[in-house]
Amino acid sequence: MPRLGEVGEREVLKRLIGAAVERPTVALGPGDDAAVLRPAPGMDLVATTDAFVEGRHWLPDWIAPAELGARLAAANLSDLAAMAATPRWALISIAARAEHEVDALVALERGLDQALGVEGAAVVGGNLAAIEGPECLTLALLGEVARGRAWTRGGARPGDLIAVTGRPGRAGAGAALAGTLGERARDPAWRPLLDAWLRPRARVAWAQALAESGAVTAAIDLSDGVLGDLAQVCEASGVGAEIAAQAGTDDPALAAAAAALKREAFDLWAGPSDDYELLLAVDGAGRAAFESAAEAAGAEPRFVGRFTGSRGAIVRLDASGKSRALEGAGYDHFRQGER
């Protein structure tokens, strides 16, 4: 198996992203000093970047190269989903060790490519550099949205409902199971949680469908965890939030993980977890339109609470309707160890 150091940076980069990109939105693909792209007239451009560091954002024993590429795509696609944007163009920057097998890097890039392609985006350029230490993968992703129609974190109003897609907390639970149970976490019983951690799917199509309803007032993608990301929306919107009593307690997979990890299911649901699902603020008056758009798209968002006028305060209701303050802390790589 040839390795990067034997083949050389330029040649490997060519193998990774040397192919021409045949799309009307790409005038010039990889291989020049920069890519030349053709945005549609009258659209806003939406741009994000997200990076993965080996040992922190991924553990090589747990994820295959192609899955890793797809997960990096998901992390970035998810940011564009949270803006209700259509992904179009990506730039990949890889810092890899010289002893990295070329085939493994190619597999990573193919996984990235495929995950982007499913959502309509393509890699149009990239960079490859040698590093002696943990590897680092950085994607920059560009997309389009009708002018002035991008969702932001800042539009939630008191009274708006809080909706989440999918099953938040499962990714963090999967990572915690791997950390705690080790090889036993590979038991098929944990598969839904491991899949959420290792094989997430960004909610690009759902976001576009839900945007059509006109009922979404604010959005964020769940990359830190429900509480951490909800706190971001509250801060940006100048509101508070109240989480319903039953929220986060109705996922059997999460309940099983909580028992195995000796944790509370709610804490797994609310705490650090990069699920790449969406958390949305929904105008109560538009709830029917929102639900019908969700149903048509095959999305099954859950309503888990509502925004309040208590700026910055995030509380959880109990069964009797009393509220308890929650601390809105998501995952911070510098302050916590590997999950």
Added chain:
Amino acid sequence: MPRLGEVGEREVLKRLIGAAVERPTVALGPGDDAAVLRPAPGMDLVATTDAFVEGRHWLPDWIAPAELGARLAAANLSDLAAMAATPRWALISIAARAEHEVDALVALERGLDQALGVEGAAVVGGNLAAIEGPECLTLALLGEVARGRAWTRGGARPGDLIAVTGRPGRAGAGAALAGTLGERARDPAWRPLLDAWLRPRARVAWAQALAESGAVTAAIDLSDGVLGDLAQVCEASGVGAEIAAQAGTDDPALAAAAAALKREAFDLWAGPSDDYELLLAVDGAGRAAFESAAEAAGAEPRFVGRFTGSRGAIVRLDASGKSRALEGAGYDHFRQGER
């Protein structure tokens, strides 16, 4: 001095790029899931990414944080210059150790910001992640160019002249002096070479001025070195190149470095060096227009040879007009050690 690990990823990111960007081309700056940008109607979008790895692309003993930020900007700005594009928006992704001083990171970002700002671009988003090992800085830079008017590497024709801006080879010579002479390379006599290595300025404005002349048929930025980058243009254009006898021998600073390093001045000029200057193919019929545009812009390009029909062959003429084949090898991080 507080360190990243004490302050936390999110808070530091906010300090680095938390400020709103007040420009008509930026509808939403840092702080949301993605930035929202407003390209000008009818323009092509030009996108590049370039990354620096600690110990390889920079040596902390030799470059201050603000200079490092500016140099990362230059590496990416230079790619856009080579497309004759106008830089607009940047995304910065930083993988830093937890013990990195926050003030140093802020200085790095300010240096980046300022270098981008001089050319009309702004940081509109970013990412910060912890790494335990060499640090990694990745910039993605976007710009605009009139539709269909981007320079590429692929347009050089036999007979076109080869022009280079500035003093290629000085950056590589500066790095080589630091590696060979150590502290003695800080002698003021070596300043022009150290400056070329550590404080390059991308040729964005020159590129735009030269593009106006209509005489440039192909372009590349000098990030690998004259020979390596010339070989890229030859490959993309399906041509060969002939380097004039006197080319690369008329730079006194390079000659002094060659003596100190016991190397040939021509080899320093032609070999691995990231000067972020431009190498251009110029239509001979447009030479007068090219030179007058250069003079008006304050650029002093040098003509160093011409493209030929001998596909892939790069030769150097000697004083008697005989030609000798050169091997077109630029810098490859995987195949060579630190310069």
